[in-house]
Amino acid sequence: MNGEGIVRRKGARQAVLRALLFTVLGLFCLVYLMPLVVMISTSLKSLAEIRTGSFIALPREVTFDAWAKAWNSACVGVRCNGLAPYMWNSVAMVVPAVVISTFLGAVNGYALTKWRFRGADTIFALMLFGAFIPFQVVLLPMARTLGYFGLAGSTYGLILVHTVYGLAFTTLFFRNFFVSVSDGIVQAAKIDGAGFFAIFFKLMLPMAVPTIVVTVIWQFTQIWNDFLFGIAFTVGDSNPATVALNNIVASSTGVKEYNVDMAAAIIAGLPTLLVYVLAGNYFVRGLAAGAVKG
Incomplete structure (x- = not known):
């Protein structure tokens, strides 16, 4: 009986600790998600309801007018054509930049591990150093380079910038994977x-x-969420979604439409959110498979 009492007390203590843990985690999640809840709630309200109500209150009447305006007719500077064309600019920039930088990183990682040559370690160390160079350091050299090639202020120039800057990371990922592959397989081939x-x-x-x-x-x-390169190397109609979003939110003319600002921010962030929701499990599996194993 004494042993059973100890087991019961131990079980009760563990249950209390578990409940306390979940309560604390729940509070952290609530605090973390509150800004997103406020954004979604505000984007579904009319401007009149926002003025007369509270930011954290749920909408009394759900409306998607703010979403439609953010997509089609919100003013981005002097152009009132919404986020839509700038979202397509981001797609046109991100897809080739991701494909090219991933492919070149794979080739680099493969060459640096399975076709080793004199100075391979030095080259990898220099590329690894490039992964830690702040964006601000490369702004002027990149601007001069884009101007030399006639790519300044264009989407093509931004593709080149992100491809070059991303090579250090993609090479690191693939090099650390290929180094774990047996050399005997390559020798047999x-x-x-x-x-x-x-x-x-x-x-x-x-x-x-x-x-x-x-x-x-x-x-x-990284590329979709980038703002600095976008605002530094593109102008006007070639701006990516992040720059257009900033121009919408920072507009100082007319009535401040918080619901449109919130809807535009959510629209601009949806692609990365969808990528993590749909491919998050594969991301974790890739990490566990040695993608960043040193």
Whole structure:
């Protein structure tokens, strides 16, 4: 009986601790999600309801007028055509930049681990150093380079910027994966007559699918959410969604439409949110598979 009493007290203590833990975690989640709840709630209200009510109150009457205006007719500077064209600018920038930087990072990681050459470690160290260079440091050299090639102020220039800046990260991811692959597999393929790209496309790349997923998610998020490069290297109609969103929110003319601002912010952030919701599990699996294993 004494033993049973100890077990019961121990179980009760664990239950209390578990309940306390979940309560604290629930409070943290509530605090973390509150801004998002306020944004969604505000975007579904009319401007009159916002003025007469509270920001944290739920909408009395749900309306999607703010969403429609944010997408189609919100004023971005002097252009009142909404976020839609700038969202497509971001898509046109992100997709090629992600594809090119991921492919080149995979080739670099493969060459630095399975086709080693003199100075490979030095080159990798320099590329790794590039991953920690602040954005601000490369603004002037990038601007001069884009001007030299005639790409200043265009989406194509922004693709080049993000591809070059992302190479350090993509190379790091793939190098750390390929270094864990047995050299014997590559040597056997060489004996069978396979060359550099044959081994890469038919052997190494299929094994690196988890790393590809991690790299694509990382690059997509970093490039889509970038503001500094977008505002520094594009102008007018070539601006990405993040710059257009800033111009909508920072507009100082006319009536301040908080519901449109909130709707525009959610629309601009939806692609990255959807990527993590749909591919979050693959991202975690890719990390566990050694995508960033040193």
